[in-house]
Amino acid sequence: MxxxxxxxxxxxxxxxxxxxxxxxxxxxxxxxxxxxxxxxxxxxxxxxxxxxxxxxxxxxxxxxxxxxxxxxxxxxxxxxxxxxxxxxxxxxxxxxxxxxxxxxxxxxxxxxxxxxxxxxxxxxxxxxxxxxxxxxxxxxxxxxxxxxxxxxxxxGESVTQYSSPLYQKEWTHDTPSPCVFHLQEPTEWRVVGNRAVTMQGRVLAGCIDVVRHLIGTPYGDVQRFRRQFAHDEPIVWVLENCEISTVDLRRSLVQMKLAGWFDDCSGILFGRSSANRPVDGYTVEDVYEELSEELRIPIVYDIDCGHVPPQMTFVNGAYAEIEVAEGKGTVKQTFLP
Structure with a gap:
């Protein structure tokens, strides 16, 4: 790297x-x-x-x-x-x-x-x-x-970030303030299975609505990246949903799995989203639970990432050590070659 x-x-x-x-x-x-x-x-x-x-x-x-x-x-x-x-x-x-x-x-x-x-x-x-x-x-x-x-x-150095105390539920551009975001809702990082988890690996992050379209192109070869640049270390995915429904999210995640994007994945973090619309009672929690069971990895959701601010800075390629417990998260990223 x-x-x-x-x-x-x-x-x-x-x-x-x-x-x-x-x-x-x-x-x-x-x-x-x-x-x-x-x-x-x-x-x-x-x-x-x-x-x-x-x-x-x-x-x-x-x-x-x-x-x-x-x-x-x-x-x-x-x-x-x-x-x-x-x-x-x-x-x-x-x-x-x-x-x-x-x-x-x-x-x-x-x-x-x-x-x-x-x-x-x-x-x-x-x-x-x-x-x-x-x-x-x-x-x-x-x-x-x-x-x-x-x-x-x-x-060779590290940067550590912590989950936010509050997040912004809705965009309110018509009420400007000294800080652009109106942070009023308590932040809670949630875990499938409601337990404390840790995960480590190279960070890869993106908005799932659009990065899924890199699958099958010369720009989306995750396994080559692992071999050539990441010493075959596991991947920690950080994903966020802008505007797709739960069934479209599920289809996208299955496609990523079938394309090998989740091979040797140690965990997935999902950002908060106002777009996770249930379809016929199929909720985003159902999506996360099914994926966690299939991949046998920890899944954390409602993290500080994406279109529901604020958001952390996740560095693609950095080595992350992530701890989540009691609704709070710590992300340490080390810039390993």
Whole structure:
């Protein structure tokens, strides 16, 4: 594994490999940029950030070219898109994976397609965490703010994160506050079987709605990643659901299992989701229980990851040691080669 190095003095490249920001939301994006500059960061903002047409910021080749250019720019140490979207997968065939340099890429949702593809293909760590536009507040909660500590960790060092005390149940953009998130609901990490669990292994994370489409492509070879970059160590999966029903979630997880993505998996963490809609009485808890029984591994859910904030920063490729008990979780990630 290769871990990028970054510090606050490095430039941040802002590009939109999935969705850009439509004109009516430009003020929100400008505020996020201003907040980052007030905190001492310098940013290079690409044209794709300011455009949005037919569910994408720009044509696939345009998005890929801007990403490739920022990856080649020695001044830029972090690629930090505004947010996710829908159609990032279109640009993968135009990404110059052979030329990718070790620099951080940070985000979640549709961006996790790019994050996972880069790590699986190149062995370069990427970071599944907050989006740039969610940092537009006067300050961030402790969980979300941990992205800086995670990205500043050096090879051989560790970063430890703890489950949040509170989470945001619903998005309320119409009631802005000094902290973007309205954290009011008590956080409880739940475990299938209601017991204390531990798990260890290399982290792979993503939004299941979109990363499932990497199966069978040159960018989704999990077993090659384990052999070539992860010393055949077990995998800890961190997955979150944006908008699929429980039966679609089940179909996706079975597909991942049949594709070998869960071979030598030591455990799975699932983020909180408002999309886990039951179908004919089939609940998300049923999904988790069936998967745990089939794979014979611990499964933890309602963790700090994904579209129900706040979220931890999970580093694809890092070695994780995870402990969960009595509704609380600890995640230690060590940047092992």
């Amino acid at each position: 290769i871990y990028p190095t970054w510090d606050k003095s490095a430039n941040i490249g802002v590009t939109a490999p999935s969705s850009g920001v439509s004109p009516e939301l430009h003020d929100m994006m400008k505020l996020a940029i201003r907040r980052m500059e007030e905190k001492g960061f310098s940013l290079t903002v690409g044209p794709t950030v300011w455009t949005q047409h037919k569910a994408k910021s720009a044509p696939a080749s345009t998005r890929a070219n801007e990403f490739n250019e920022m990856m080649a720019d020695d001044r830029i140490g972090l690629i930090f898109p505004p947010w996710g979207g829908e159609l990032l997968i279109e640009m993968l065939e135009n990404v110059r994976f052979e030329d990718i340099r070790p620099k951080w890429i940070l985000g979640y949702s549709d961006l996790s397609v790019l994050l996972l593809a880069v790590t699986l293909t190149t062995g370069i760590a990427t970071a599944h965490g907050t989006n740039l536009i969610d940092l537009r507040g006067d300050y961030s909660d402790e969980t979300s703010a941990k992205w800086q500590a995670a990205l500043s960790t050096r090879q």
